[in-house]
Amino acid sequence: MLEVKELSVAYGDVRALWDVSLEVEEGSIVALVGANGAGKTTLLKAISGLLRPTNGRILFEDEDLVNLSTKHRVDRGIVMVPEGRRLFQTLTVLENLRLGAYLPKARAVFDDSLERVFTLFPLLKARMNGKAGLMSGGEQQMLAIGRAVMARPRLVMIDEASLGLSPILTRTIFDLIVALNEQGTTVLLVEQNIHMALKICNKAYVMKTGHMVLSGTGEELLANDDVRKAYVGERGSRL
Amino acid sequence: MGSLAQILVNGILLGSMYGIAAIGLSLIFGTMRIIFLAQGTMIVLFAYLTYWSFEKAGIDPYLSLFTVIPLAFVVGLGLFYLLFRKAAALEDKNVSLLLAVGLMYLVDNLILKIWGATPRGINLSYSGAVLVIGEIRISWLRFALLGLALASALVVYLFLKKTRVGTAVRAASEDMEATTLQGINSVWVCAISFAIGIALAGVAGVGMATVYSFDYQFGFIFAIKALVALALGGIGNVFGALAGGLLLGIIENLAAYYIGIAWIEVASYGVFMLVLIFLPQGLFGRRGLVKKV
Numbered sequence A: 001m002l003e004v005k006e007l008s009v010a011y012g013d014v015r016a017l018w019d020v021s022l023e024v025e026e027g028s029i030v031a032l033v034g035a036n037g038a039g040k041t042t043l044l045k046a047i048s049g050l051l052r053p054t055n056g057r058i059l060f061e062d063e064d065l066v067n068l069s070t071k072h073r074v075d076r077g078i079v080m081v082p083e084g085r086r087l088f089q090t091l092t093v094l095e096n097l098r099l100g101a102y103l104p105k106a107r108a109v110f111d112d113s114l115e116r117v118f119t120l121f122p123l124l125k126a127r128m129n130g131k132a133g134l135m136s137g138g139e140q141q142m143l144a145i146g147r148a149v150m151a152r153p154r155l156v157m158i159d160e161a162s163l164g165l166s167p168i169l170t171r172t173i174f175d176l177i178v179a180l181n182e183q184g185t186t187v188l189l190v191e192q193n194i195h196m197a198l199k200i201c202n203k204a205y206v207m208k209t210g211h212m213v214l215s216g217t218g219e220e221l222l223a224n225d226d227v228r229k230a231y232v233g234e235r236g237s238r239l
Numbered sequence B: 001m002g003s004l005a006q007i008l009v010n011g012i013l014l015g016s017m018y019g020i021a022a023i024g025l026s027l028i029f030g031t032m033r034i035i036f037l038a039q040g041t042m043i044v045l046f047a048y049l050t051y052w053s054f055e056k057a058g059i060d061p062y063l064s065l066f067t068v069i070p071l072a073f074v075v076g077l078g079l080f081y082l083l084f085r086k087a088a089a090l091e092d093k094n095v096s097l098l099l100a101v102g103l104m105y106l107v108d109n110l111i112l113k114i115w116g117a118t119p120r121g122i123n124l125s126y127s128g129a130v131l132v133i134g135e136i137r138i139s140w141l142r143f144a145l146l147g148l149a150l151a152s153a154l155v156v157y158l159f160l161k162k163t164r165v166g167t168a169v170r171a172a173s174e175d176m177e178a179t180t181l182q183g184i185n186s187v188w189v190c191a192i193s194f195a196i197g198i199a200l201a202g203v204a205g206v207g208m209a210t211v212y213s214f215d216y217q218f219g220f221i222f223a224i225k226a227l228v229a230l231a232l233g234g235i236g237n238v239f240g241a242l243a244g245g246l247l248l249g250i251i252e253n254l255a256a257y258y259i260g261i262a263w264i265e266v267a268s269y270g271v272f273m274l275v276l277i278f279l280p281q282g283l284f285g286r287r288g289l290v291k292k293v
Helices: A040-048 A070-076 A091-098 A104-108 A110-120 A120-126 A139-149 A167-182 A193-202 A218-223 A225-232 B004-030 B039-057 B061-088 B094-115 B142-164 B164-174 B176-181 B186-211 B218-233 B238-258 B260-278
Strands: A001-010 A014-026 A027-036 A055-060 A077-079 A155-159 A186-190 A204-209 A209-218 B130-133 B138-140
Touching: A001 A040, A001 B094, A014 A027, A014 A040, A014 A055, A014 A204, A027 A040, A027 A167, A027 A193, A027 B094, A027 B164, A040 A070, A040 A186, A070 A077, A070 B176, A077 A139, A077 A193, A091 A110, A091 B061, A091 B164, A104 B061, A104 B094, A110 A139, A110 A167, A120 A139, A139 A155, A139 A167, A155 B138, A155 B142, A155 B176, A167 A186, A167 A193, A167 B138, A193 A218, A204 A218, A218 A225, A218 B130, B004 B039, B004 B061, B004 B138, B004 B164, B004 B186, B004 B218, B004 B238, B039 B061, B039 B094, B039 B186, B061 B094, B094 B218, B130 B142, B138 B142, B142 B186, B142 B238, B164 B176, B164 B186, B218 B260, B238 B260
Parallel strands: A014 A209, A027 A186, A027 A204, A077 A155, A155 A186
Antiparallel strands: A001 A014, A001 A055, A204 A209, B130 B138
């Protein structure tokens, strides 16, 4: 479904990604892990069109996205949930969801999407008319994902969904991501909670200082000594 | 005459002009993060156009609202795409600010070249009409300014709250990148809010033409007054900006009456400084011109 081929991105003179390749199959959950500054967010931003690559190709269903604006990529079904949720804090929950379904295609099925979001996140229905900024961290993360669901994504890219959440809430969010995937949405997941991410994914990639260094199934990477030492922690039990 | 009520009423009527201009500044600041210093000059330009269509074609200023507002909106769109589109995307806001200053002096001098340095004003057949409520006397034309200000605030408020694009404008003033991620063309959103800001300059220009005499240098002072009003009211709230304008008008009239006409400017800039120091988020705003750290 998504194919990133030898992608390079630079911030001015500073190169951030070096010939990075990645493949996401339709219907799967793909995890992208690595230390801070490895280039995971940069890669997501390049896929969503916030950053222009200096080199390489981004193919979505065999169409090269590189010259398309973010708007057109969202319209194709690629939606990003940015790190730190980035909700519109002073807007209501419903307004945030409305903005998620801004483009005509998504707007046409707004009611249906809204019901879907409220089924996934019943909490949001109760908070519908409250300001997004007044909700708890977990609720905000749900809204951030809900806002993306409103766009009717085919591929949703979630950046650090568990950041700052309690273990219990992290589990809830992960369960919801799996539920979303089971409903047919392909997921590309950037996570600092590597153990959990590797457990739920079909395939994972490891990045290090702007390079793609390793890939495999979740089990393979969990069994990999280097990965265990570097990212998961000795007992592999960050939860 | 001379009662406190009369002073307050005069202040509110004077302040309604500042209010309209401040709403425009607030909209432009929200998305572009610059103080659009050319706002006052744009107001003067539209005042001249109103004056000109009255002198040449005898068109009543209030009738010319229907041509000036759409014209100003289109001028706003044009200016945005011509001058500010690229600059607005830059991290460094100084470029946009300098462009605004350049535009201000360019238009000032354009006005000087076309209409000369003599102050202009419109003498309407109904200029002298006065509304009398008890002791208070209000010129109808000035009273109409308050109506214009209230109507402008209401229209902008409804646009921001009730329309899809308006919601996107509010979103973009909060987080441009997150707005883009929703598939929203944020350049267009900036263009729209800028154009509405300039359309409000059109409204204020018509108002100015009916009540004041103005010349080519009037713009900068007016922009600064609108800025003071905005600092008072705070950014992020349409009615706050309007209230800031009304309050500034009242302060100026109180200063003129109790201290002396010469003290008007000292009073308004003094209040400006005090607000920035002690109340940087303004009286009614969510955030001020200066970000609270």
